[in-house]
Amino acid sequence: MFTDMLKNVRKAHPLVHNITNYVTVNDCANALLSLGASPIMADDEEEVEEITAISNALVINIGTLNSRTIKSMILAGRKANQLSIPVVLDPVGAGASKLRTETAFCLLEEVKFSVIRGNISEIKTVGRLSSSTRGVDADISDSIGDDILDKTAEFAVHLSRSTGAVIAVTGAADIVTDSIKTYIIRNGHPMMRRVSGTGCMLSSITGAFIAANAGTVDACAAALCTMGICGETAYENISSRVEGTSSFKTHLIDFMGLIDDNMLEGRARIEAR
Amino acid sequence: MFTDMLKNVRKAHPLVHNITNYVTVNDCANALLSLGASPIMADDEEEVEEITAISNALVINIGTLNSRTIKSMILAGRKANQLSIPVVLDPVGAGASKLRTETAFCLLEEVKFSVIRGNISEIKTVGRLSSSTRGVDADISDSIGDDILDKTAEFAVHLSRSTGAVIAVTGAADIVTDSIKTYIIRNGHPMMRRVSGTGCMLSSITGAFIAANAGTVDACAAALCTMGICGETAYENISSRVEGTSSFKTHLIDFMGLIDDNMLEGRARIEAR
Amino acid sequence: MFTDMLKNVRKAHPLVHNITNYVTVNDCANALLSLGASPIMADDEEEVEEITAISNALVINIGTLNSRTIKSMILAGRKANQLSIPVVLDPVGAGASKLRTETAFCLLEEVKFSVIRGNISEIKTVGRLSSSTRGVDADISDSIGDDILDKTAEFAVHLSRSTGAVIAVTGAADIVTDSIKTYIIRNGHPMMRRVSGTGCMLSSITGAFIAANAGTVDACAAALCTMGICGETAYENISSRVEGTSSFKTHLIDFMGLIDDNMLEGRARIEAR
Numbered sequence: 128m129f130t131d132m133l134k135n136v137r138k139a140h141p142l143v144h145n146i147t148n149y150v151t152v153n154d155c156a157n158a159l160l161s162l163g164a165s166p167i168m169a170d171d172e173e174e175v176e177e178i179t180a181i182s183n184a185l186v187i188n189i190g191t192l193n194s195r196t197i198k199s200m201i202l203a204g205r206k207a208n209q210l211s212i213p214v215v216l217d218p219v220g221a222g223a224s225k226l227r228t229e230t231a232f233c234l235l236e237e238v239k240f241s242v243i244r245g246n247i248s249e250i251k252t253v254g255r256l257s258s259s260t261r262g263v264d265a266d267i268s269d270s271i272g273d274d275i276l277d278k279t280a281e282f283a284v285h286l287s288r289s290t291g292a293v294i295a296v297t298g299a300a301d302i303v304t305d306s307i308k309t310y311i312i313r314n315g316h317p318m319m320r321r322v323s324g325t326g327c328m329l330s331s332i333t334g335a336f337i338a339a340n341a342g343t344v345d346a347c348a349a350a351l352c353t354m355g356i357c358g359e360t361a362y363e364n365i366s367s368r369v370e371g372t373s374s375f376k377t378h379l380i381d382f383m384g385l386i387d388d389n390m391l392e393g394r395a396r397i398e399a400r
Numbered sequence: 401m402f403t404d405m406l407k408n409v410r411k412a413h414p415l416v417h418n419i420t421n422y423v424t425v426n427d428c429a430n431a432l433l434s435l436g437a438s439p440i441m442a443d444d445e446e447e448v449e450e451i452t453a454i455s456n457a458l459v460i461n462i463g464t465l466n467s468r469t470i471k472s473m474i475l476a477g478r479k480a481n482q483l484s485i486p487v488v489l490d491p492v493g494a495g496a497s498k499l500r501t502e503t504a505f506c507l508l509e510e511v512k513f514s515v516i517r518g519n520i521s522e523i524k525t526v527g528r529l530s531s532s533t534r535g536v537d538a539d540i541s542d543s544i545g546d547d548i549l550d551k552t553a554e555f556a557v558h559l560s561r562s563t564g565a566v567i568a569v570t571g572a573a574d575i576v577t578d579s580i581k582t583y584i585i586r587n588g589h590p591m592m593r594r595v596s597g598t599g600c601m602l603s604s605i606t607g608a609f610i611a612a613n614a615g616t617v618d619a620c621a622a623a624l625c626t627m628g629i630c631g632e633t634a635y636e637n638i639s640s641r642v643e644g645t646s647s648f649k650t651h652l653i654d655f656m657g658l659i660d661d662n663m664l665e666g667r668a669r670i671e672a673r
Numbered sequence: 674m675f676t677d678m679l680k681n682v683r684k685a686h687p688l689v690h691n692i693t694n695y696v697t698v699n700d701c702a703n704a705l706l707s708l709g710a711s712p713i714m715a716d717d718e719e720e721v722e723e724i725t726a727i728s729n730a731l732v733i734n735i736g737t738l739n740s741r742t743i744k745s746m747i748l749a750g751r752k753a754n755q756l757s758i759p760v761v762l763d764p765v766g767a768g769a770s771k772l773r774t775e776t777a778f779c780l781l782e783e784v785k786f787s788v789i790r791g792n793i794s795e796i797k798t799v800g801r802l803s804s805s806t807r808g809v810d811a812d813i814s815d816s817i818g819d820d821i822l823d824k825t826a827e828f829a830v831h832l833s834r835s836t837g838a839v840i841a842v843t844g845a846a847d848i849v850t851d852s853i854k855t856y857i858i859r860n861g862h863p864m865m866r867r868v869s870g871t872g873c874m875l876s877s878i879t880g881a882f883i884a885a886n887a888g889t890v891d892a893c894a895a896a897l898c899t900m901g902i903c904g905e906t907a908y909e910n911i912s913s914r915v916e917g918t919s920s921f922k923t924h925l926i927d928f929m930g931l932i933d934d935n936m937l938e939g940r941a942r943i944e945a946r
Contacts, residue, residue, distance in 0.1 A: 646922070
């Protein structure tokens with residue numbers, strides 16, 4: 128179902144404008160470059176509209192937001208909407224502070240998003256349900272077991288309808304939906320949770336996938352499978368006696384460049400609901 | 401003496417709020433995750449108190465401070481004190497500029513710290529002694545040789561008494577004291593000085609150790625031994641012909657997750673004074 | 674031609690003050706440390722002059738500039754000029770937004786630079802020629818083929834005359850000129866373009882080379898050859914089946930510490946024009 132999606136990214140070489148946090152920004156840049164896309168980071172209100180205008184996608188990540196960058200996120204988002212450039216929202220830590228929650232709400236009012244991607248805490252917050260966000264990692268209670276998959280998928284479908292965005296909920300299993308098509312994805316490896324930035328990198332490469340491919344929900348699913356498969360192959364390539372989470376991250380970003388469409392198609396563990 | 405200290409970190413999985421510099425912030429996040437703790441980075445004055453309130457420790461690192469973040473450091477520190485959440489100060493570069501020195505003094509007046517960790521230049525500055533800080537690395541004249549260990553330990557004891565904090569002075573040998581117990585630690589490897597962020601990572605994991613273990617001075621000593629042992633094992637695992645400082649850093653963070661209490665106990669080179 | 678240049682860096686251990694972007698700042702710090710220099714990052718207007726004053730070189734990189742840091746760049750640059758401390762400009766993304774272009778112009782008016790280093794888009798913008806900058810990566814049309822080398826070299830010579838700075842244009846081939854001596858350098862590997870920060874790291878180590886060596890144009894050429902050779906050796910050391918761009922970056926920074934003057938002299942592919 129993902130025919131040529133990676134090839135399209137590498138051919139289009141989309142420029143992805145990231146307004147993102149300073150914790151994982153380097154990993155986002157390198158994940159995009161390894162994948163075959165091109166990153167640009169700019170967050171000053173004096174330039175974000177121009178930078179968005181020359182880009183093929185905009186990714187807004189509220190990981191280390193502040194009053195200065197919140198303004199820039201809104202300006203860039205509106206400009207992207209005007210120019211029909213797709214926008215991804217990563218509401219990092221929504222629910223952990225009023226500032227993050229209210230910024231997420233404000234962004235949803237001001238900007239039309241193509242994709243909203245977060246863990247279940249963040250997505251529940253965005254959908255105004257109560258949620259106990261624990262830092263920026265998903266709570267253990269937020270891991271998506273089979274038992275709560277149905278309920279979460281239903282919630283995601285509702286949120287997709289109300290926002291018009293593809294909703295991607297990532298965890299032990301991922302849910303992707305545009306309210307019409309819903310996918311469950313089971314790629315990935317638990318070690319991904321012990322590396323900072325796997326969620327942020329995923330949001331950034333999602334920008335590249337939807338910029339280079341038609342069909343946002345399928346392109347978004349391809350991004351999630353790609354990330355998950357890179358996590359699996361990274362784990363397969365670490366030598367556990369002397370390699371740990373940092374070697375794992377190196378391998379993960381490496382595999383962003385080594386994965387091809389055959390590998391994506393062959394290893395994707397995705398089912399339509 | 402460190403019975404179960406790593407186990408306790410991995411069991412408690414403490415959330416550590418870091419207000420830190422943008423140079424080494426990613427390494428701090430990944431060191432905490434590799435160790436088994438959970439990082440959160442937030443520096444806006446609108447949210448730092450809430451973020452501190454949900455955390456198990458606060459680490460304030462003045463590495464790339466500015467007027468905006470200094471305010472946030474004070475707000476977060478006071479909130480932590482109100483809620484009896486332990487606070488670690490890393491006075492990076494104190495002595496190198498008036499802004500850093502005065503910010504360190506200001507923080508010491510506004511916030512009660514559980515641990516103050518720095519190289520000897522920084523600690524001397526914090527103790528208002530003259531010091532020639534050379535960037536953020538310890539000066540060669542600041543390496544702690546056996547000959548000046550006694551004098552430095554004495555100074556640290558005084559500073560511990562006046563601040564009520566455990567003082568950790570790191571260098572060729574480390575000194576940790578709460579004014580009653582004083583330890584000298586000789587773990588580590590010289591290559592750690594050729595990697596950016598080993599001090600910052602140490603401060604961050606110290607937050608995790610003191611959050612998850614009773615006895616701040618012993619928990620702080622365990623953090624220092626852990627860091628030093630990870631440096632030693634990282635060095636043992638690089639193949640010197642083709643690996644250098646960047647591979648070393650990868651291994652170092654890897655070993656944060658691979659080290660266990662037996663390894664910590666067995667390799668710790670610590671003596672009580 | 675590069676006799677003892679690396680030895681001089683390692684002997685002088687120059688302190689390099691970087692006012693730079695938050696995307697690649699960690700790589701700049703680690704590249705400097707691996708090379709044998711010492712990094713310091715500080716960008717608040719309250720301290721940049723003091724930090725510059727204790728440094729041996731200043732590197733101004735406009736990668737994620739904002740109104741706050743632009744002020745600091747000017748203050749630090751002027752202080753460096755007063756104290757005859759060499760200053761390197763990396764006009765990242767000049768041409769991509771009015772803010773970047775105008776900041777580059779403003780810096781050129783306020784500060785005398787020893788070296789200006791950028792890709793051809795950025796250098797053309799600095800020289801007020803029209804240019805289509807694509808993000809912070811050089812455009813494909815900007816790769817320096819032999820056919821346009823002459824024209825670019827001529828342009829660089831003019832810019833060097835008008836600014837008084839050594840001009841370093843990096844791409845498939847590099848051009849370095851002080852208007853009297855002009856070098857063409859052909860070291861490097863295409864994979865360097867798929868890693869974020871190779872340009873930024875190069876600008877930072879250029880600061881170290883010119884601080885520790887007499888003859889700015891030769892020292893700048895040595896920095897470019899060193900970077901290129903580290904890229905080549907990094908590529909030779911990745912095992913292509915399972916290693917990609919992130920492993921490549923690790924090796925590249927490793928080799929900054931492993932390269933010596935014999936290797937630099939022996940592998941440099943440089944010709945005088």
